[in-house]
Amino acid sequence: MTQVRNKQVILRDYVSGFPKESDMIIVDSTINLNLPQGSNELLLKNLYLSCDPYLRILMTKDTTSGIGALTPGSPLTGLGVSKVVESGHPDYKKDDLIWGMTKWEEYSLVPATGMFKIEHTDVPLSYYTGILGMPGMTAYAGLFEVGTPKKGENVFVSAASGAVGQLVGQFAKLTGCYVVGSAGTKEKVDLLKNKFGYDEAFNYKEEHDLNAALKRYFPEGIDIYFENVGGKTLDAVLLNMKVHGRIPVCGMISQYNLTQPEGITNLAHIIYKRIRMEGFGVFEYYHLYTKFLEFVLPLIREGKIAYVEDIAEGLENSPAALVGLFSGQNVGKQVVVVTHE
Amino acid sequence: MTQVRNKQVILRDYVSGFPKESDMIIVDSTINLNLPQGSNELLLKNLYLSCDPYLRILMTKDTTSGIGALTPGSPLTGLGVSKVVESGHPDYKKDDLIWGMTKWEEYSLVPATGMFKIEHTDVPLSYYTGILGMPGMTAYAGLFEVGTPKKGENVFVSAASGAVGQLVGQFAKLTGCYVVGSAGTKEKVDLLKNKFGYDEAFNYKEEHDLNAALKRYFPEGIDIYFENVGGKTLDAVLLNMKVHGRIPVCGMISQYNLTQPEGITNLAHIIYKRIRMEGFGVFEYYHLYTKFLEFVLPLIREGKIAYVEDIAEGLENSPAALVGLFSGQNVGKQVVVVTHE
Numbered sequence: 084m085t086q087v088r089n090k091q092v093i094l095r096d097y098v099s100g101f102p103k104e105s106d107m108i109i110v111d112s113t114i115n116l117n118l119p120q121g122s123n124e125l126l127l128k129n130l131y132l133s134c135d136p137y138l139r140i141l142m143t144k145d146t147t148s149g150i151g152a153l154t155p156g157s158p159l160t161g162l163g164v165s166k167v168v169e170s171g172h173p174d175y176k177k178d179d180l181i182w183g184m185t186k187w188e189e190y191s192l193v194p195a196t197g198m199f200k201i202e203h204t205d206v207p208l209s210y211y212t213g214i215l216g217m218p219g220m221t222a223y224a225g226l227f228e229v230g231t232p233k234k235g236e237n238v239f240v241s242a243a244s245g246a247v248g249q250l251v252g253q254f255a256k257l258t259g260c261y262v263v264g265s266a267g268t269k270e271k272v273d274l275l276k277n278k279f280g281y282d283e284a285f286n287y288k289e290e291h292d293l294n295a296a297l298k299r300y301f302p303e304g305i306d307i308y309f310e311n312v313g314g315k316t317l318d319a320v321l322l323n324m325k326v327h328g329r330i331p332v333c334g335m336i337s338q339y340n341l342t343q344p345e346g347i348t349n350l351a352h353i354i355y356k357r358i359r360m361e362g363f364g365v366f367e368y369y370h371l372y373t374k375f376l377e378f379v380l381p382l383i384r385e386g387k388i389a390y391v392e393d394i395a396e397g398l399e400n401s402p403a404a405l406v407g408l409f410s411g412q413n414v415g416k417q418v419v420v421v422t423h424e
Numbered sequence: 425m426t427q428v429r430n431k432q433v434i435l436r437d438y439v440s441g442f443p444k445e446s447d448m449i450i451v452d453s454t455i456n457l458n459l460p461q462g463s464n465e466l467l468l469k470n471l472y473l474s475c476d477p478y479l480r481i482l483m484t485k486d487t488t489s490g491i492g493a494l495t496p497g498s499p500l501t502g503l504g505v506s507k508v509v510e511s512g513h514p515d516y517k518k519d520d521l522i523w524g525m526t527k528w529e530e531y532s533l534v535p536a537t538g539m540f541k542i543e544h545t546d547v548p549l550s551y552y553t554g555i556l557g558m559p560g561m562t563a564y565a566g567l568f569e570v571g572t573p574k575k576g577e578n579v580f581v582s583a584a585s586g587a588v589g590q591l592v593g594q595f596a597k598l599t600g601c602y603v604v605g606s607a608g609t610k611e612k613v614d615l616l617k618n619k620f621g622y623d624e625a626f627n628y629k630e631e632h633d634l635n636a637a638l639k640r641y642f643p644e645g646i647d648i649y650f651e652n653v654g655g656k657t658l659d660a661v662l663l664n665m666k667v668h669g670r671i672p673v674c675g676m677i678s679q680y681n682l683t684q685p686e687g688i689t690n691l692a693h694i695i696y697k698r699i700r701m702e703g704f705g706v707f708e709y710y711h712l713y714t715k716f717l718e719f720v721l722p723l724i725r726e727g728k729i730a731y732v733e734d735i736a737e738g739l740e741n742s743p744a745a746l747v748g749l750f751s752g753q754n755v756g757k758q759v760v761v762v763t764h765e
Contacts, residue, residue, distance in 0.1 A: 313691065348684065354673050
């Protein structure tokens with residue numbers, strides 16, 4: 084039996100309001116680096132962890148979302164890139180690289196179900212927490228399967244420099260759409276215009292009248308709004324949608340920390356403009372993952388798509404990295420490096 | 425030249441808040457009962473006029489709806505059943521019965537475009553303002569084309585005894601769904617259960633907690649919510665939708681008279697449950713009208729569908745009939761009889 088240290092990030096208690104670093108504690112645990120007798124699970128060494136907005140939803144006790152919750156006193160669970168230390172499952176063997184649900188700790192014992200084996204390693208491994216993982220698939224499925232963009236259509240993306248938004252904008256540009264993004268700092272707005280190729284971008288914090296801002300960038304209206312934030316942005320967007328507009332609803336990050344969400348008052352425009360507003364879950368589209376890789380890997384290799392990560396080094400810095408998502412501290416996809424292998 | 429009296433219902437001015445009878449005035453005008461030389465229009469004798477909630481939207485001056493507006497000082501326009509007095513259009517001749525857009529007056533000169541010729545007269549002519557007209561097509565298209573019900577699914581209908589709601593519920597029952605409706609009086613709730621065959625029905629005015637009411641009738645959640653009212657009902661419904669639920673958005677009558685619409689706070693459930701919420705306009709489905717008649721006429725003739733009208737006699741009573749829609753005075757489809765032929 085090989086006992087080693089296993090640093091963990093423990094959820095202290097359920098969270099209400101904005102999460103704080105102190106909602107998580109770092110502890111040194113130990114773990115046996117041998118798989119239990121007869122186990123069909125995987126023993127993983129975690130390399131990269133993904134900081135995702137949906138984790139906030141799982142930190143609420145009386146979640147009405149019905150999508151489960153984290154357990155206080157236990158390590159956070161989330162998506163990550165890991166190396167197989169020992170496998171009890173025939174599909175995986177020692178030293179395989181995989182991505183999927185793991186825990187916020189150095190080593191994890193997890194079920195093998197729902198894991199993706201990493202076949203392509205000529206790209207940074209951390210990309211499998213983002214452009215080649217769940218956020219990439221989210222952008223792909225949400226834009227193409229739910230939003231169904233056509234060349235020449237007008238697309239608006241909120242949280243546009245985030246893990247998902249930066250890809251949605253670029254995928255829409257590749258489709259021949261006019262694309263505008265909103266973000267919360269000048270640095271992010273510059274990224275949108277100069278790195279991600281958005282046609283226009285604006286800082287929503289500097290717009291006192293979001294309706295007027297949208298009318299400025301979309302004098303003829305919006306065909307597709309890729310919804311990441313909810314709240315006031317959604318309300319202003321509804322006033323500016325075109326007939327038969329589509330709103331793929333990916334997230335509503337502005338609302339997750341509010342005990343009483345903001346009220347949306349312009350929903351009647353769904354009737355006036357015959358709008359389709361549709362929530363989606365990326366996990367229902369993973370059958371398209373191979374097709375997605377065939378689409379996105381060449382774009383990465385040929386430098387036809389840009390991708391920005393915000394890297395936090397070490398589990399010690401992971402609470403701050405996660406909390407920072409909700410005040411927009413991250414620039415691009417927020418990743419935590421547990422170890423560089 | 426045959427000049428005759430032409431009683432008209434004139435919109436006095438744009439309306440804000442709840443409409444009042446005094447927002448309309450009855451005047452005696454005159455009309456020449458000969459078609460102008462070279463006209464390709466239709467001169468109609470109006471028989472039945474349809475009171476529809478959407479008319480309220482057209483009474484607002486600064487409509488952001490983009491669906492046009494009525495003109496103060498002119499007669500109201502709306503759907504009706506009429507007899508052709510003289511036709512300048514090759515598709516119609518004297519004494520043809522038609523339904524389509526006409527004006528709130530005894531005789532109207534209107535374009536022939538968009539009119540439907542009435543071929544089946546073994547049913548009451550007034551039905552072409554309702555079950556055989558726009559509201560019938562609305563129920564049919566909204567439920568079957570947008571809602572896509574499957575046998576055994578759970579369907580909730582608001583304003584369920586109205587022109588559209590009473591048909592949605594019956595169509596859903598014919599599909600093998602479990603169907604619950606809400607309405608605003610005991611009389612209407614009784615109609616829903618005893619005449620329209622709803623499985624359950626409740627008076628929303630007697631429910632202090634709409635969320636609790638919906639949980640009582642839908643312990644396993646709602647697959648399809650046919651949205652007619654908006655506001656608090658929609659907010660409670662969002663908490664009770666099932667995964668992959670659908671919300672065909674037909675109307676939001678509770679909101680049309682508010683200067684500041686109520687805020688909807690539970691939209692994040694669109695993500696959690698992957699809900700599709702979709703506004704639709706019946707005018708985009710009229711290519712299905714013949715198919716619809718083939719579906720619904722046998723149901724009427726064989727007594728397999730119930731249909732309740734609320735008849736107001738005479739143009740003098742039309743302002744009260746229209747205004748009554750917004751406080752739920754009508755029981756069933758509100759029709760105004762201009763003349764019994």
